[in-house]
Amino acid sequence: MFDEFYHGAHEPIDLIVLLLxxxxxxxxxxxxxTFICTSMKNTHNNYKSFxxxxxxxxxxxxxxxxASLGLSSDNVMAGIETSFLYRLSNxxxxxxxxxxxxxxxxxxxxxYVLDRxxxxxxxxxxxxxxxxxxxxxxxxxTAVDAAVDKDGNILVLSTSWPxxxxxxxxxxGEPIGQLALKDFPSDFxxxxxxxxxxxxxxxYLLDSSRLxxxxxxxxxxxxxGYDLGSLAGIKEKERDGTDIGGFSVDSAGNILFxxxxxxxxxxxxxxxxxxxxxxxxxxxxxxxxxGGIVADDQGYYYVADKLxxxxxxxxxxxxxxxEFGYRGFSPESLNGPKDLALDSEGRLYVSQLGNRGISxxxxxxx
Amino acid sequence: xxxxxxxxxxxxxxxxKLLLVIMAAAVVTLALGGNALAFHGGGVAYCAGCHTMxxxxxxxxxxxxxxxxxxxxxxxxxxxxxxxxxxGQLTNDGTGYGxxxxxxxxxxxxxWTITRGTRTITNNSYGYEHGHNIIAADFGLPTGxxxxxxxxxxxxxxxxxxxxxxxxxxxKGDAPLIxxxxxxxxxxxxxxxxxxxxxxxxxxxxxxxxxxxxxxxHVAYGSGMSAWCAACHxxxxxxxxxxxxxxxxxxxxxxxxxxxYISTGNTGGGIxxxxxxxxxxxxxxxxxxxxxxxxxxxxxxxxxxxxxCISCHRAHATAFQDAGRWDFAAEFLxxxxxxxxxxxxxxxxxxxxxxxxxxxxxxxxxxxxSLCNKCHIQDS
Numbered sequence: 226m227f228d229e230f231y232h233g234a235h236e237p238i239d240l241i242v243l244l245l246x247x248x249x250x251x252x253x254x255x256x257x258x259t260f261i262c263t264s265m266k267n268t269h270n271n272y273k274s275f276x277x278x279x280x281x282x283x284x285x286x287x288x289x290x291x292a293s294l295g296l297s298s299d300n301v302m303a304g305i306e307t308s309f310l311y312r313l314s315n316x317x318x319x320x321x322x323x324x325x326x327x328x329x330x331x332x333x334x335x336x337y338v339l340d341r342x343x344x345x346x347x348x349x350x351x352x353x354x355x356x357x358x359x360x361x362x363x364x365x366x367t368a369v370d371a372a373v374d375k376d377g378n379i380l381v382l383s384t385s386w387p388x389x390x391x392x393x394x395x396x397x398g399e400p401i402g403q404l405a406l407k408d409f410p411s412d413f414x415x416x417x418x419x420x421x422x423x424x425x426x427x428x429y430l431l432d433s434s435r436l437x438x439x440x441x442x443x444x445x446x447x448x449x450g451y452d453l454g455s456l457a458g459i460k461e462k463e464r465d466g467t468d469i470g471g472f473s474v475d476s477a478g479n480i481l482f483x484x485x486x487x488x489x490x491x492x493x494x495x496x497x498x499x500x501x502x503x504x505x506x507x508x509x510x511x512x513x514x515x516g517g518i519v520a521d522d523q524g525y526y527y528v529a530d531k532l533x534x535x536x537x538x539x540x541x542x543x544x545x546x547x548e549f550g551y552r553g554f555s556p557e558s559l560n561g562p563k564d565l566a567l568d569s570e571g572r573l574y575v576s577q578l579g580n581r582g583i584s585x586x587x588x589x590x591x
Numbered sequence: 592x593x594x595x596x597x598x599x600x601x602x603x604x605x606x607x608k609l610l611l612v613i614m615a616a617a618v619v620t621l622a623l624g625g626n627a628l629a630f631h632g633g634g635v636a637y638c639a640g641c642h643t644m645x646x647x648x649x650x651x652x653x654x655x656x657x658x659x660x661x662x663x664x665x666x667x668x669x670x671x672x673x674x675x676x677x678x679g680q681l682t683n684d685g686t687g688y689g690x691x692x693x694x695x696x697x698x699x700x701x702x703w704t705i706t707r708g709t710r711t712i713t714n715n716s717y718g719y720e721h722g723h724n725i726i727a728a729d730f731g732l733p734t735g736x737x738x739x740x741x742x743x744x745x746x747x748x749x750x751x752x753x754x755x756x757x758x759x760x761x762x763k764g765d766a767p768l769i770x771x772x773x774x775x776x777x778x779x780x781x782x783x784x785x786x787x788x789x790x791x792x793x794x795x796x797x798x799x800x801x802x803x804x805x806x807x808x809h810v811a812y813g814s815g816m817s818a819w820c821a822a823c824h825x826x827x828x829x830x831x832x833x834x835x836x837x838x839x840x841x842x843x844x845x846x847x848x849x850x851x852y853i854s855t856g857n858t859g860g861g862i863x864x865x866x867x868x869x870x871x872x873x874x875x876x877x878x879x880x881x882x883x884x885x886x887x888x889x890x891x892x893x894x895x896x897x898x899x900c901i902s903c904h905r906a907h908a909t910a911f912q913d914a915g916r917w918d919f920a921a922e923f924l925x926x927x928x929x930x931x932x933x934x935x936x937x938x939x940x941x942x943x944x945x946x947x948x949x950x951x952x953x954x955x956x957x958x959x960x961s962l963c964n965k966c967h968i969q970d971s
Contacts, residue, residue: 323730323731324676324683341683341684342683344684344938363932363938366938366939366940367684367686367940384798385940385943387798387799415799417798417799417800419797434795434797434799434800435799435800465793465795465801466678466793466794466795466801468677468678468795470677485674505637505640506637506639507637507638507639507640508639513639513640514640514673514674531673531674532640532641532663532664532670532673532674533663534663552663552664560729561664561673561729578669578673578729578730579665579669579728579729579730580731
């Protein structure tokens with residue numbers, strides 16, 4: 226391209242190219258940034274008139290600015306490491322789930338997986354081995370999400386439009402009742418939740434396509450409601466077709482969610498303040514199509530990217546740290562990661578496509 | 592001489608300014624671009640969203656083989672469904688209630704037995720018979736159609752079938768639903784005319800959302816749909832082939848039948864078209880301008896309305912054979928398969944979803960026969 230530009234130009238020019246060479250070294254998991262300055266001098270005679278010093282400065286500053294915009298998110302040293310552990314399995318090997326929902330009972334470090342295709346819930350121990358399964362008799366109906374309350378009971382959300390049902394099961398998978406969703410205000414009269422999180426005695430019910438979140442107490446009594454679309458700045462005309470891709474609530478009660486079509490992740494703090502981060506793009510640290518989002522107790526945010534097939538990690542200041550996964554045949558490769566969950570031992574659970582099931586990664590802080 | 596030199600300097604200055612403008616534009620694009628745009632904003636996504644230019648990610652070579660066209664995913668449909676599965680085009684339970692239907696159904700096979708005297712006969716409604724067998728390996732659809740090598744009524748190779756066979760992910764043209772528009776494949780197996788005239792709904796088709804089909808919230812078809820389907824199924828649009836007509840006006844008799852037919856044994860609806868639209872049996876109004884189409888219209892047809900392929904079939908898939916909008920094989924629609932587990936291996940929810948939330952016994956009658964009768968009334 227340079228050659229074509231050089232010879233094709235009507236006026237002879239000289240170019241000084243200042244490059245930022247940014248390279249990620251996988252073996253050392255470190256990034257090097259190198260400045261390269263080079264001159265492409267031509268042989269024509271009006272070098273001086275063209276290459277005035279003030280333009281040199283403008284070119285160089287602009288180049289640095291452009292390069293920094295493109296690369297600024299990359300040159301941060303990661304404060305954590307991740308390593309692949311295993312995939313959730315039974316005695317036949319890894320279970321080939323596709324985009325299953327994952328929930329973690331942090332008190333008991335048990336993992337609950339809702340397989341919407343098979344309509345069952347499987348319980349795994351903290352070694353990732355199945356130890357119980359229920360619902361495979363069809364009794365769960367059209368279950369869309371599951372959560373675990375403080376007593377270890379399993380809550381199952383079913384939506385048979387327009388009816389919403391939260392059923393409660395004991396640890397054996399035996400039905401022990403239903404939550405009556407009560408006192409919902411009129412602006413929640415059309416509300417079809419498809420995601421559910423239980424945290425600190427509160428039940429968070431998300432209607433991901435209407436961008437609305439209802440919070441109830443443990444008995445289903447309405448406590449609070451959020452129009453996440455408005456809070457995220459979604460205009461009325463944009464709402465149709467704008468969905469929430471991932472959703473969770475961290476240990477501090479912050480509500481985390483992603484909106485793929487906006488290439489953005491959001492943090493809604495309990496005081497009502499909202500913050501967003503993310504830029505579109507294929508480069509490390511940028512979002513293609515974001516799904517699940519979780520945060521650990523150290524303040525790191527983990528965002529699943531379904532198109533990039535990677536998990537992106539940001540620190541508490543929302544600075545990009547690293548990303549890992551990618552399609553491939555290696556054990557640590559990922560395929561269409563979507564739902565995420567964290568347990569109390571620093572293990573990250575990643576739900577995938579393509580019969581890849583749920584991969585588990587260990588997070589280590591440097 | 593001085594003038595010539597001065598001119599050259601001016602030219603150089605202009606070039607310099609041009610360079611600065613380009614750089615400024617790049618800065619603005621990098622800083623502001625994309626955040627406010629949807630993935631297909633401007634008609635096309637950014638390339639790296641779906642493609643890997645050098646079969647690499649984060650500076651390392653990928654360990655797998657990219658899909659065709661350097662796709663990041665295993666194949667074109669898998670790329671599309673990363674996003675659109677969530678919108679209801681391939682659900683986990685059949686709750687994609689869009690006009691095109693839900694690819695979920697091509698993953699579901701119903702099996703049941705009937706007894707005739709001493710004989711027990713096993714029947715099947717195979718998943719691969721339920722719609723277009725797109726290849727989407729990442730979503731459990733790796734093989735394509737196991738029976739048909741080419742499109743019925745045409746020669747399009749079924750092993751190439753993907754979302755991108757009919758939709759143009761790069762959004763060329765101005766067709767609804769980014770349908771392929773005045774385009775053709777090099778081998779001549781599909782020659783698409785101008786995209787049909789139709790008013791569409793939201794792409795989110797799960798129950799309660801904007802694309803959820805009901806009698807007052809539906810795609811409004813104007814014209815050109817059958818000719819467009821015929822891009823691949825070209826002999827099915829051949830008037831000499833003794834097939835059910837498509838792209839033909841209904842005429843007064845058929846239009847009146849449609850409007851007065853309520854259910855088997857009940858033709859008391861009257862010929863006034865007001866409030867007679869049935870989304871299970873749509874039609875083209877004949878409109879050639881999308882401005883004349885209304886997705887909330889509940890009007891039935893009139894004599895110039897047209898029957899189209901989509902009057903009886905859905906474009907993606909349904910719970911029934913031949914992507915039928917209803918079970919063509921059932922004597923009584925209330926006994927369609929899936930029957931909710933009464934005799935086959937389906938669930939109650941699948942029975943409900945198969946007719947887009949309608950209860951045939953309640954909304955029609957337990958003796959409701961084929962909806963061919965909506966136009967032809969042979970069951971009164």
